[in-house]
Amino acid sequence: MTFNSASFVVQVAALLIVLAALHKPLGIYLARVFEGTASSRPERLFYRLAGIDAGTEQAWSVYLRSVLAFSAVSILAVFVLQRLQGLLPGSGSLPGVDPWIAMNTAISFVTNTNWQTYVPETTVGIFVQMTLLAVQNFLSAAVGIVIVVALIRGIARTRTQRLGNFWVDLARTSFRILLPIAFVAAVVMILGGVVQNFWATDVNNHAAGISQTIPGGPVASQEAIKILGTNGGGYFNANSAHPFENPNALISLFEVFLLLLIPSALPYAFGRMVGDQRQGYTVAAVMGTLWLASISLMGWAVASGQGTATAAAGGLGEGFEQRFGPVPSAIFATSTTLTSTGAVNAAHDSLPPLAGGVAMVNMMLGEVAPGGTGSGLYGLLILSIISVFIAGLMVGRTPEYLGKKIGPTEMKLAAMYILVTPALVLALAGITVLLPDAMANAPATGPHQFSEVLYAFTSASNNNGSAFGGITTSGPYFSVMMGLAMLLGRFLPIVLVLALAGSLARQGKVPASAGTVPTHGPLFGGLLLGVTVILTALSYFPALTLGPLAEGLLK
């Protein structure tokens, strides 16, 4: 398989053009949904059934309590119902899911990670796929979005406790944003060849003279929200490499577009909600620059075709699908790890070592280019606050961000935010490599074995969900440790972001002065980009040298 550079450039350009064209109309629509107050008739019915008082707003601590209560209830429900699968309709002859796997999966889908320690084909039936996993695909994506909305309100509002109503925000995001786009996307996918039925079909394989059972299922509906919500948990084990999830290179490009769609429109909504569109453009420019740099690096690393086995095969091929080849796979691999998606259309474990390294670095950046639905933008807004602080140190002024003072409280929250994921990744991967029994689950040797473990904890802590599939994580040790990484990697940052939103909302607006560092334009964009890259490099460089860099550079 050869790397067609012309095809690569055309597809990257096409993605940029289409996303640039759509980010404004979609951004305006998103801002309207978040700022609107009127409810439709079905929404009012829904609020009445769920017991929600749509007219009240919540302080940050109450908003947080709602997020945590909702997530805890969701994890419990997904866990218990998986355990009871044998008793549920539409599950065929599948029994209840193993408790360790059920726990890991419940956490994985509620945290928007969608790490799959289960093998879908042999573990979960249509009931679990539709009513548990697909539902969490919607709701976990919506939770990410409402958190960034609360943060934006905290920045935009003054002298108030009120950050909005979590339940109303969650319902509106699910029903007005995710549901209609997912429906249209699912129909497009069906036209492209993605399956959507409820039965398997027996066919007669003439070449072997045997019968073959072609699986079915509500795949298109699951696939659409899995990609749109930057979730990534496949209906099938092979994820978006499976022909029924991703039947051709056109649909593959459509899936990449879809997973970038909401994260790339959120900056425009942000600019609109804070009343300064330049803020949104600066953030979007930083996201776009990082994405472009990363995808170029990924293209180069994949095209290198490094590896002894790859050389013996006469080129790339292992883990790639023939209908895609290296170009769509490089584009997909970068976009899935720079968002919190984690779907794959090629086996990341078999990528050239430096390409696997780029995928890891993408997640280590905190998935901010453009990031998961909501989580990408709140990650970059926290980094903006860190950047303002650093700039403030240089000019000797109390830092401000969009008229709000960044005092000790705000800085402590922002600093803790950027420490959470590196601490989780490095501590948990570090503990794991010291345990021979745990390492036996990764049968590879040398730096590649370390890469598999590092990738797993990077993916879980950043709520990505993609994997170096050579590692087996279905046992108790990995189920618990990965579950811990996903839980803390999701909810500690959310606690900190909401606390920050509350603290910013309480303040009055400080008028901009000569000493205020403007947070728009190329200068600040460059600073933000630098801070993002340097923080990542400082945290992870030593770990990367032991894994992908050792394997990629020493051969």
Added chain:
Amino acid sequence: MNTLTGYLRQAGTAVRFLLFATLVLGVAYHLAVFGAGQLIAPYQANGSIIKDSAGAPAASALIAQTSANDAGAQDPRWFHARPSAVKWDPASSSASNLGPNDPKLLDAVTTNRSAVAAAEGISALDVPAEAVTSSGSGLDPDISPAYARLQIPRVAAAQHLSAGTVISLVNKHTTGGLAAFLGQPSVNVTALNVDLAAAAPSK
């Protein structure tokens, strides 16, 4: 205590929210997509099932079929798909997940290379990469046009067909155009073999 009652009240709302959201997002949504699919594109929605000359379902055009018997030997009368980490069983799907420097992968690739060379009667140097490497899904129905061309003489001889007939069948199942530019030109082995079965004089 206040916090506890606060959490309990929130949990009550959460249960009701989840229940009613599930009716919309977990049931109605899937059924609406199902209905739309059956209405506008039933062929795709039902798995792109193609039929044999007798009109019976023969394959999904998207899923690989093997000609290998239980012992793993490929039948020379048919075009061969790529190696599969799941033995082309659509009840599962997986890549090998072996690293690019893994000795096990090196062994597998080397073994596959000599097997393909022997089957086609060509030099091991002429075997394309995708013919010796397993796909991402294990169910990849496609091979490169180069690998298809290598198989034409063997298939034509074993099926007692003229090379011209087989070549035109291969061309019919070669993907070109935009999909090939975005991805790669590919030959769909599954659909090709179904057509071949219809064209072959003897079974």
